[in-house]
Amino acid sequence: MAGYLIQRFLLMIPTFIGITLIGFFIMRMAPGDPAELRAAGGLGAAAGGGISVEKRGVVDEAMAQWRAQFGLDKPLHVQYAVWMKNLLSLSFGESFKDNQPVWDKIAERLPVTIKLNLWSIFVVYLVAIPLGIFSATHPNSFGDRVTTLAAFVLFAVPLVWAATMALVFLCGGDFYYLFPPGGLESLDHSASWPFWQKFKDHAWHLFLPVVLLSYDGFAGLSRYMRSSMLEVLAQDYVQVARAKGLQERVVVLKHVLRNSLIPQVTILASILPGLIGGSVIIETIFSIPGLGQLGFESVLARDYPTVLALFTASAVLTLIGILISDLLLAVVDPRIVFGRRQQ
């Protein structure tokens, strides 16, 4: 096992370098100079529109100074080396936009995104596993057909549509006002509220984002659950368990469910990046101050250090997620031999 772990780690090194190379060079090759953008923003705030030649000279000087401050005047490979060195000491540099350390900006947003994603994963599993069990134990029944069809249809509902429909029909506007159109707390939110009221307010705000983030997840997962349970139900040992007189409930919940949960471990790793991608849209629509919104705002502002930090962090987390799910798979299923898994 130790040998396998070392091998996996060594193979992760070139992957990691590849990820950083792609991220860094895409960011720097793109047209559009962050210094120009910053200068234009400052000018727009100060005077708006055209400026005289001598003022232009001052601006150019300021831009050159600013480039030197962030190392943007050095050749690309030197910039990469510096960035990489900082990265290895876990320093993501300072934001171009407001000179805040990127690390602080991320740390500020992280709890919101984690809360959103943990709730969605919880909802996904809470709905998908019972549905999958039901479908697999009643194959081709009316209920199974309905859930199969519903899962299929749900899977095809575009997130942007579902979110817009919710916004138009459920969040004020001309129709129902069941949920708030955005944010995490009510405007009159105060710290002195009793716990129960705070919780209610929070749940009220999180309900739509969580449902929207999880519906295609549980549609997909309930199908996986169904097929992996059907596979296990066809095994001989299930017959044996039934033949020795166990109740059907015990057979399903103790003997079948455990083994059919094994493949779901790997799916957890693939759900994580999907949730991060999906939260860009949801956080933008419902103006939730999480990492997705931070990422999108930083992209639009060409705030390279923040974008790169988010990009790299998310890729590395996914890489680790894949590794952990591979290891977990081997832990829960002794039949899997390390290093000999087929792709």
Added chain:
Amino acid sequence: MSVMPSSRTAAAAATKADAGGSGGGLWTDVWKRFRRNPIALAGFYVVCLLAFIALFADFLANDKPYYLRYKNKTYFPIFRSYMVGTKLGQWPAELLNVEFKKLEGAKAVFPPIRYRATNINLLEPLEPPSSKHWFGTDKLGRDIVAGMVHGARISLSIGFVAVGIAVIIGIVLGAIAGYFGSWIDLVISRVFEIMLSIPTFFLLITVAALLPPSIFLTMAIIGMTSWVGMARFTRNEFLRIRNLDYVTAAIALGVTNRKVMFKHILPNALAPVIVSVVLGIAGAILVESSLSFLGIGVPAELVTWGSILQEASTTTFAWWLAVFPGFAIFITVLAYYLVGEGLREVLDPRLRGLR
């Protein structure tokens, strides 16, 4: 398990295709079994209908008539607009910059929707659905039906071209990795791992926002970020087929690597790839609509399904802006999913005999 017979029929079909060049065997068989699944067949008809709408968008929603009789002369303005567009012809002087709907004393046959997606009419902003504008108008007074018909063309062409790019990259890389194995496979598998761990949607947003808005760039970006699934399918199929006897025989006979890969192995490896191509088109359409929704990728002056939805999210009383274009994306994606699932059932040997 019925794995062997089916892979043998696939192999037989492929050799027949090699020998006779007809290539009908497998596909007639696939079509026959595909047709038995009514839901998948319905999906297929919807896909065909959408393709028809996208191809003939100019003839379905246009402010120019098909046929015009004006001052004792006959014109075919829609066809003429193609001629003008390709610089083969010009507008006659009396029709230059006229509004065809307001020509006096003219006899004309108009398309069912008498607007183009780009017809701005500031006198009718945000009109709810009516007999004049079936699905209402947006805040610039543009007709939503016309926008959706022309948006179908944008969505489908982005879906097709993006997946085309992805298929080429995926098949070539997957074939090389699976066929040569050893260190080449190891290196290419690292590339797969990189693509798998990169937050694809975030990368897409970044690149699309940094580059100037353009349909072609959007196609290229979506294509270049969505090939990894197909590449892995192709690699696994190649790994399996490479060790079959007929491939060993072909290599022993001195057939070149390239010929073995693309003429002998690829036809047999195509089945799972085709399923992922069909599902990939749906995925690309979804991604395009998300990008347009965020206001990046496709140029802002073009009306797409996603851009109408974006307007809906800011003008929330205009429910017609949310309902119709979103439903169009949904139906399109659902239809491609249904076709993909139907094809998977027909093509995947492991599922045979389960039903």
